[in-house]
Amino acid sequence: MKKENEEMVVTPWEVSGKIDYDKLIEKFGTKRITQELRDRLAKHAGYMHTQLRRWIFFSHRDLDWWLDTYEKGEPVGLYTGRGPSGPVHLGHMLPWFFTKYMQDAFDADLYFQMTDDEKFLFYDDLTLDESVGYTYDNSLDLIAVGFDAEKTHIISDVNDIDHLYRYGLEVAKRVTCSTIKALFGLNDSDNIGMIFYPAIQAVPCFLQSVREDRKVAVMIPAAIDQDPYWRMTRDISEKLGFYKPAQIHAKFLPGLGAGGKMSASMPETAIFTIDPPEVAEKKIMGAFTGGQPTVREQREKGGNPGVCSVYAYYFFLFEEDDKKLQEIEQACKTGALVCGDCKARLAGIISRFLVDFQEKREKARDNLESFLIK
Numbered sequence: 001m002k003k004e005n006e007e008m009v010v011t012p013w014e015v016s017g018k019i020d021y022d023k024l025i026e027k028f029g030t031k032r033i034t035q036e037l038r039d040r041l042a043k044h045a046g047y048m049h050t051q052l053r054r055w056i057f058f059s060h061r062d063l064d065w066w067l068d069t070y071e072k073g074e075p076v077g078l079y080t081g082r083g084p085s086g087p088v089h090l091g092h093m094l095p096w097f098f099t100k101y102m103q104d105a106f107d108a109d110l111y112f113q114m115t116d117d118e119k120f121l122f123y124d125d126l127t128l129d130e131s132v133g134y135t136y137d138n139s140l141d142l143i144a145v146g147f148d149a150e151k152t153h154i155i156s157d158v159n160d161i162d163h164l165y166r167y168g169l170e171v172a173k174r175v176t177c178s179t180i181k182a183l184f185g186l187n188d189s190d191n192i193g194m195i196f197y198p199a200i201q202a203v204p205c206f207l208q209s210v211r212e213d214r215k216v217a218v219m220i221p222a223a224i225d226q227d228p229y230w231r232m233t234r235d236i237s238e239k240l241g242f243y244k245p246a247q248i249h250a251k252f253l254p255g256l257g258a259g260g261k262m263s264a265s266m267p268e269t270a271i272f273t274i275d276p277p278e279v280a281e282k283k284i285m286g287a288f289t290g291g292q293p294t295v296r297e298q299r300e301k302g303g304n305p306g307v308c309s310v311y312a313y314y315f316f317l318f319e320e321d322d323k324k325l326q327e328i329e330q331a332c333k334t335g336a337l338v339c340g341d342c343k344a345r346l347a348g349i350i351s352r353f354l355v356d357f358q359e360k361r362e363k364a365r366d367n368l369e370s371f372l373i374k
């Protein structure tokens with residue numbers, strides 16, 4: 001592999017190279033989640049989510065302040081979103097599972113933004129009808145995760161712009177072209193929609209405050225690549241009379257290939273929620289592992305779970321029992337477990353997950369309407 005391919009890149013549009021999460025904390029100026037903060041979250045939820053226990057959520061801005069606000073009995077809310085440019089895969093859903101935990105723990109409203117405008121503007125070959133179509137298709141996945149219909153408000157930027165435009169203008173007036181160019185790496189040959197778009201992504205940070213006519217402390221659970229949007233938003237929040245949004249950042253779910261996050265642009269290394277179970281099983285059986293080239297060598301030398309995409313799937317999503325996870329790790333390292341068996345086991349788990357999820361996804365069609373912002 002060429003050296004330049006290994007350099008870490010983390011922007012809202014590109015995540016590549018070997019991700020060094022400590023460096024990201026430093027680079028973005030965020031804070032590491034501490035043991036104490038993790039315990040405080042778990043205390044309110046009644047249990048510690050696997051993604052906290054394993055430090056998958058690892059970084060934050062103002063989580064302590066957000067918890068203080070909640071503990072004082074003041075209103076808190078949640079905001080996250082999705083760029084609807086295609087079908088949803090497991091990497092997209094990782095922070096959604098955690099967001100559902102947060103909604104339950106804090107009995108909070110969730111504003112969920114579907115950025116069908118953003119994806120239309122940023123992708124040459126995506127039509128507006130396609131991105132808006134994916135808004136409603138991807139909403140089925142969101143609903144299937146189990147959010148509360150009364151407390152969840154899905155926003156299509158294109159169709160629900162009347163909820164956003166007023167405050168989008170208030171934001172836009174206070175942010176310069178040069179700030180946006182520097183934050184997002186845009187230049188003069190990019191289309192003018194891309195320059196304006198960040199103002200629209202800022203608005204759901206304030207929407208609950210506007211609609212309830214009181215200051216709501218908003219928490220954004222998401223992967224860390226969206227950080228430039230929130231730096232911009234935090235700069236102008238108080239000028240508009242709102243709190244700065246707090247954030248809690250997740251790591252990226254790896255793809256099934258060697259290195260890199262799960263990405264829709266490499267469909268053979270991503271598990272989509274609409275993959276037929278047998279297709280997903282095949283992808284798992286073809287995944288990159290940390291194993292030796294032959295079974296014999298594996299038995300002798302053992303494998304390396306640290307670089308293994310199959311192990312990563314157990315770690316991130318599919319083996320929540322710490323003791324069992326450790327058993328897999330040990331059996332791999334000692335050579336007692338070979339990759340074929342380990343993959344087959346994961347393939348079975350994922351296949352059963354998909355059967356169940358797809359059923360929920362179909363049922364979601366019946367109550368889609370009740371999740372859309374009113």
Ligand code: TRP
Nearest residue numbers: 080081082083113115201222226
């Ligand atoms: N820009 C995000 C994407 O391309 C979508 C998004 C909008 C989002 N608002 C958000 C993601 C809030 C996380 C949190 O995927």
